[in-house]
Amino acid sequence: MDIATLHHLDELLEDGESLTVARISVYLATHRLATANWFGRTGRAERSAWIEREGTGWRVWETDERAGIMDHCILRTESETEALDSFLRRARRHLKADGTAVRRIS
Numbered sequence: 528m529d530i531a532t533l534h535h536l537d538e539l540l541e542d543g544e545s546l547t548v549a550r551i552s553v554y555l556a557t558h559r560l561a562t563a564n565w566f567g568r569t570g571r572a573e574r575s576a577w578i579e580r581e582g583t584g585w586r587v588w589e590t591d592e593r594a595g596i597m598d599h600c601i602l603r604t605e606s607e608t609e610a611l612d613s614f615l616r617r618a619r620r621h622l623k624a625d626g627t628a629v630r631r632i633s
Contacts, residue, residue, distance in 0.1 A: 531558035546611040562621035576617035585610030
């Protein structure tokens with residue numbers, strides 16, 4: 528299993544083929560993405576994107592550095608494509624932030 532990079536996610540998001548659960552499942556099975564929690568905890572709890580089915584629709588949200596749900600950014604939608612796109616873009620944003628974070632050495 529490869530570790531996902533920003534380049535991998537950009538290619539997936541820019542590809543003309545529409546996003547589907549099957550396609551994203553294959554991607555996440557191939558690329559480890561710590562910032563993505565795919566229908567349950569599959570990545571880290573803090574600073575990450577989450578997605579789940581909610582009745583006939585979708586719920587997408589993200590967590591802060593303490594793994595708290597950021598209520599102001601919850602997306603509820605009936606559109607699978609919109610939910611998957613939002614989920615991947617959020618996971619990408621957290622991955623990018625990981626790469627630019629400043630670490631203090633004690």
